Amino acid sequence: MDSIEVVLVMLLAVVASAYLSRFLPRAVPLPLVQIALGALIAAKSTRGVDLEPDLFFLVFLPPLLFLDGWRIPKSGLLRDKGTILELALGLVVFTVIGAGFMIHWLIPAMPLPVAFALAAIISPTDPIAVSSIAATTPIPKRLMHILEGESLLNDASGLVCFRFAVAAALTGAFSVSTAALTFVWLVAAGIGAGVAVTLLVSRLQYWLSRHYGEPTGSPILVSLLLPFGAYLVAERLHASGILAAVAAGVTMSYVELSGHTLANTRIQRSAVWDTVQFALNGIMFVLLGEQLPDIFRDASATIEESGHLNPWWLAVYAVAINIGLLALRMLWVWASLRLTIYKQKIRNQPRMKINPRLLLATTLAGARGAITLAGVLTLPLAMPNGAPFPARALTIFLACSVILISLLTASLGLPRLLAGMTFPASPEEQQEEDLARRTAANAAIAATERAQIALMEAESCVDPEVYPQAAARIIAFYEHKLREVDPDAGAAWRKTDHAEKELRLAALTAERQTIYELARGDHISDEISRKLVREIDLMEARYR
CATH class of the missing domain: 1.10.287 (Helix Hairpins)
Known part of the structure; x- marks a missing residue:
């Protein structure tokens, strides 16, 4: 099949996956269905897709991360910022060090820098995989906000660690001070680029709309191009394009509060972004499934690299690495909770209790996804002296195995682990909603009364008798809304x-x-x- 035909077939696979998932048990998440369809496409196609990691990062990740940053609840991010940063930064470094030494101990034939590179690229969780699993699992809202925030921010830290591990493998040198300075620049410049591009484009668009009107479809197209612009500007500055896309989305949510966008534009834009999100999410996992047969076909080469002749050792390595990742994540989450309880004790605050089931759920929810796949495929083919990059095929195989096993573990384990647990709605959320509805209804009634008087007194008024009747109907509607939120x-x-x-x-x-x-x-x-x-x-x- 030609490239265009392959893309069309993949889009059809995304559509088919949505219907197939309806017939399958709820425990089977949509990404696994899409991965299976991608593998089926690879089996029936004579020409595979040459996945270029740089192009993959540019086409797929910016819009998806931008949308996640746009729609994620900001109050949850700010409230749990300490926990999110502990997971997004501290857990990644802890995983890289712990899993790196463990992988090197398991596979002595894999050099230590390469083991650290593998540990780094499998350390970040995937926001798309996390949200897909959560769609079929009753995860508490606050925990879900923490998991979403972690998966949005840990990509940069994982990719930075991966970059330095690969550089150490190529050169044999590593500088902690250089790595720290580079990390600070990647984060600061990436976030700054995302915020600056979003504010600049939004203000320019508002100025043009105010002076020349708003063309149909133009604001929607601008919002689609915005994450790519933020990503490319950050990459030109040698900063994190991923963090730039996330920062652009978060900034966009605050820009939207200005209320300058037309209502019709908001409705159409929401529909367009929902379609883009569904298509890109699906194609990412279909592409992952399409790549798997070639990766597993190269398993014969990975056997010799691992120092064993029995192919079952590959499965042993994959399972052992996943168990190690789960153990490291559980240890870090437990230590983080204990630290939080200790702080509450010092401040004489009510101390929470550690729920073992929620602790396990937080551990299992750390699924890996497309970012791991795209990152590991950027491994160089050769060393500076022309020799093959050590254990490259084995590293790619193990990274893909981690993706599949983590998805399976989360999708099968979370529903059973959280079965029977009820999570009542937060009373604060209901109170905030009632406050908003009550305040908005009162403002609407006051505005209706003012507008009625102004329109009746206007020179262009033909029949002043119609306005009191119309105003009475509108005020009755809002009084009904007020009674709905009456305490x-x-x-x-x-x-x-x-x-x-x-x-x-x-x-x-x-x-x-x-x-x-x-x-x-x-x-x-x-x-x-x-x-x-x-x-x-x-x-x-x-x-x-």
């Missing part, structure tokens, strides 16, 4: 609201079906039917 009658009004929602959905379904019947009978034009159906769809989206 004394909130529960009763929420039950009534639920009943009203069901009735409105039934009415909207009948309304839409009638419009379709009128269009099929040529009683109304297609243009009119599309316009009315869109209005009904937006109303239904509100109630759903």
